[in-house]
Amino acid sequence: MSDGLSRLRQDLTNALILVCLYGTLALLACGLVLQVVGYPYNQSGLTIFQQVEVFRLAIASGQLLPLWNPFAQQGYGALWPFTYPRFYSNTVGILAWLLNSTIGAVKLSIPVGLTIGALGIHETTRLLRLKLSFRVAAGALLIFANSTYNLWLLSGNLSEFWLAMLIPWLFYGGMQWLRGQRGANWGLGGLLVLLFWSDAILFGYALIPLLIMLGAGLRRSPRRWPSVIPGLALWTIVVSSAWLCNQQLGNTTQLIRASFDYNNFYRPPLSYLADTVFRWQEVWGSTSVEMGRSIAISLILMLLITGLFVEPSRYHPRQLFKSLNLRVLFFCIILTFIYIQYDWFRPLYPEQSWVLLAYFGCTLAMIILLCRQRLESVKAELRTDRQRASSQQFHERSFFVSLLGLTTITFIYLQLPISLWFYLWLPGAEGIQFPWRLISFITPLLILLLCERLDTLSSLEPNASLANVYRGIIIVILVNQIWFGLRVQDIEYARYSIAEVQAALQPQQLVTSPVFQFSDRQRPQSEAIAPALLTTPNCANLNAVKPSVLNQPQYIRNLTLTLEIKSNCTLELHQYPNPFLEIIPPTSAQLSQTERHTTQIKLKSGQQTIQLQRRSLFSAIRNSVNSH
Numbered sequence: 001m002s003d004g005l006s007r008l009r010q011d012l013t014n015a016l017i018l019v020c021l022y023g024t025l026a027l028l029a030c031g032l033v034l035q036v037v038g039y040p041y042n043q044s045g046l047t048i049f050q051q052v053e054v055f056r057l058a059i060a061s062g063q064l065l066p067l068w069n070p071f072a073q074q075g076y077g078a079l080w081p082f083t084y085p086r087f088y089s090n091t092v093g094i095l096a097w098l099l100n101s102t103i104g105a106v107k108l109s110i111p112v113g114l115t116i117g118a119l120g121i122h123e124t125t126r127l128l129r130l131k132l133s134f135r136v137a138a139g140a141l142l143i144f145a146n147s148t149y150n151l152w153l154l155s156g157n158l159s160e161f162w163l164a165m166l167i168p169w170l171f172y173g174g175m176q177w178l179r180g181q182r183g184a185n186w187g188l189g190g191l192l193v194l195l196f197w198s199d200a201i202l203f204g205y206a207l208i209p210l211l212i213m214l215g216a217g218l219r220r221s222p223r224r225w226p227s228v229i230p231g232l233a234l235w236t237i238v239v240s241s242a243w244l245c246n247q248q249l250g251n252t253t254q255l256i257r258a259s260f261d262y263n264n265f266y267r268p269p270l271s272y273l274a275d276t277v278f279r280w281q282e283v284w285g286s287t288s289v290e291m292g293r294s295i296a297i298s299l300i301l302m303l304l305i306t307g308l309f310v311e312p313s314r315y316h317p318r319q320l321f322k323s324l325n326l327r328v329l330f331f332c333i334i335l336t337f338i339y340i341q342y343d344w345f346r347p348l349y350p351e352q353s354w355v356l357l358a359y360f361g362c363t364l365a366m367i368i369l370l371c372r373q374r375l376e377s378v379k380a381e382l383r384t385d386r387q388r389a390s391s392q393q394f395h396e397r398s399f400f401v402s403l404l405g406l407t408t409i410t411f412i413y414l415q416l417p418i419s420l421w422f423y424l425w426l427p428g429a430e431g432i433q434f435p436w437r438l439i440s441f442i443t444p445l446l447i448l449l450l451c452e453r454l455d456t457l458s459s460l461e462p463n464a465s466l467a468n469v470y471r472g473i474i475i476v477i478l479v480n481q482i483w484f485g486l487r488v489q490d491i492e493y494a495r496y497s498i499a500e501v502q503a504a505l506q507p508q509q510l511v512t513s514p515v516f517q518f519s520d521r522q523r524p525q526s527e528a529i530a531p532a533l534l535t536t537p538n539c540a541n542l543n544a545v546k547p548s549v550l551n552q553p554q555y556i557r558n559l560t561l562t563l564e565i566k567s568n569c570t571l572e573l574h575q576y577p578n579p580f581l582e583i584i585p586p587t588s589a590q591l592s593q594t595e596r597h598t599t600q601i602k603l604k605s606g607q608q609t610i611q612l613q614r615r616s617l618f619s620a621i622r623n624s625v626n627s628h
Contacts, residue, residue, distance in 0.1 A: 018119060022139055026114035028482075029143045032489035033153065034107045039496045041284045042156030046496060046504040047515045051159075053102045053505045054516070055086075055093025061555035065090065067617065068580050070553035072518055074529045075511035076598065077553065077575040081518050083200035088159040090197075103501055109162075110152050114143045117165030121444055124172045125451060127179070128397055131458070134451040137474045141451075142168070144478075144485040146292045147443045153488070154284055163198035164440035166191065170206055171444070174213035175400055201431040205438060209407045216403055266417050267436050273297060280488045289436040291443045294480040298473070299450040401452055408445040411438050450477075507552035536563070536571050556581060559612040565605045573599040573612075579620040584611040 033040060039049075058066035072078035080086065088109070096105035118139035125135040142148065151161040173191050176184035192210075196203045267289050271277070274297075275290035413419055415435050423429045432438070451474065458470040503509060510516070511529055534550045553575070561571075573583070576597055583599065585591060586609060590602040601610065615623070 018122060019115065021136070022115045022118035022122070022143070023111065025118065025140050025143050026111035029114060029148075029485050030110050030152070030489070032486070033491065034110065036495065038498055039103075039107075039501060040153065040491055041494055041496065042154060043285065043287075044156035046501055047513060048156060048158050049102055049106055049501055050504055050510055050513045051089040051515055052092045052096050052106055054510060055089045056096040056102055056105075058555050059093050059097040061557050063555065063614075064094070066555070068555075068578055069516060070533075070555060070575060070578075071507065071510040071513070072516040073576065074517070075553045075574065077578060078516075078518055079579075084518075085159040085163075085197065085199050087194050087197040088162045092158075102505060103498070106158070109158060113152070113158070113162045113165045114148070116162075117142050117148075117168055117444075120165065120168030120172055121447060124168050124175065124444075124448060127172065127175045128400055128448070128452055128455075130451055130455045133471055134455045134474060137478050138447050138451045140478055141292070141295060141447045141481055142444055144292075144481040145295065145443050145447070146288065146290045146484065147439045149280075149485065149488055150288055151440070154287060160199055160202065160437075160440070163195060163202055164443075166195060166198065167206070167441055168444045170195070170209060171404070171448070174210060174403075178213060178217045178400070179396070201428070202437065202440070204428060205432065205441065208410055209403075209441070212407050212410070213403055216399070220399075265420075265423075265434065266415070269416065272415065272436075272439070272442075281490055281492050284491075284493050287436075289439060291439055291446060292481055292484075294477040295443075295446055295450060298477050299446050299453070303453070397452075401449070404445055404448055404452075408442065408449065411442045411445070414438055415442075450474075507554075511553060532574060534561075534571060534573055536569065556612050557614050561610040561612075563603065563608045563610070565603055565608055567605050569603055571601045571603060571610065573601070575599070579623070580615045580617070582613050582615045582619075584613070586610065 039046075054069060054071055055066060067080055068077060069080055070077045092105050092109045095108065096102045099105050099108075121142050122135050122139040125138045130138070148161075148164070151164055152158060155161075169191055173184060173188040177188055188210075192203075192206075195206050272289050272291055274293050275288045278286060278288035278290070280288070414422060415438065419435070423432075423435075454470045454474050458467045504513075532551045533553055536550075563571075572594065575581070577593070577599065583591065583601070585601050586603065588604050589608065589610070592600055592602070594600050603610075
């Protein structure tokens, strides 16, 4: 019992240390941007703040999982679409409610997301049994990767950014299931639910690594297929239930996505290694697909030296370049260096040619050190290799690396023009709009493979001093990425002021936000924006309700209207039929629907009381079933 408590205490301590470590690195990666008043310009504008604000208002009214958006459809309201990316907005909305600040919650969500991603890739490398130094480096590289900055700084789509930070956990969950870890199937199913509610389109692409891992696991052990059922059943039950609720309650709206543009669909392949056109710090209205030069180029060098699926000790140093495949790969590396040498550091360090020379000097030294396999150590390495080959852990690690390599090749293939058939023929595949959005998957894969190859080389080197060289290499790569992250935060373009952000969160601006225009099928043609929540022509003496409540859309929990009516009048609720809102009119009143699909209540003279109260999900479904 005491041993179990000690182990638990030690695990919690280690987890806390990791959270503090990666949290500090995350603040270093984004703190220079977020500490300045306001928010930098980005491609999404202030829509992410508006999404969180709408959820914060819902949570403040008592709805932890809001299903109706009164600000949608220009203020006429609508059910949240089935495919709406609600995981980020709902989670950060709760945080905004706790902090009583939407701006603070959105800013805080960036280092939180970075920490989640770093912890995920750290745990994945732990399953690969990498040394601690390479595990920490992997988490830090994900935090400071170019593609990570592209997501949260340039794009501003923090929902997709959080999905990218969940991707390492997908690899972790798949590996846990392959190892037969108890409860891994349920964890994997829960993760699939989070991925689906982060982005329904990218979720479809997240099935690629999952299917590769499941297929490989079932091939190795066909009797394990029943273990897949609980996780898939969890995802199916949650998602199908949500879909059925949407359909039963009459929701036919979906998010409007941009059209598919084949002319701007693909990017030049080498721009993923080094994007020499994009100007970090100066431009925010464009996108860079570079994943990180030090990460991508260094991994290619590792593959050049070791190969992906074989151990380096199986090659004699003099036989290394006799393989045709390795010679072709080496030739490609030379062409890559020729391409990028003219503009290597220009986006961040113009007029500093010494940086270029120093980097190439370090690269050349790295190649020499990696190729330096001494003849007298070959036999010792081969013996080490045989000993490792007989180990179950070694076989497991090689198996995992093979699956990661296959997944990487698949996603890289989808970046090339020869994959156009995939997007044309697979239903829904073109919804991604641009293949380079898949760098959210490629970047953590490259980091995992890079750190694994360096750890392998370090383990196989019999000379301890030379083994430390590989740790030095990962440090050089990490320092380069941290340097990039610090410099790129010194942005030169404009920012939104606090006043502009706060103005965008006002109800009058929320009703016009493009992210809440799910469909224009029902929108009244005569008026673009709902004039108010309620209008009461010819009615007088409204009691128990502040005028401001009637003038704007809101989440209604329990609203009572008491009216002294001198003559017959009509009260109009400028919201589409809301299955979660129960209208309790006076017995003499008549409810009907206008031509604009809103609700009107015809009242007679005298004192009249109308009550509007929220209806629960189950009550809404029961009422919908009974009405049919």
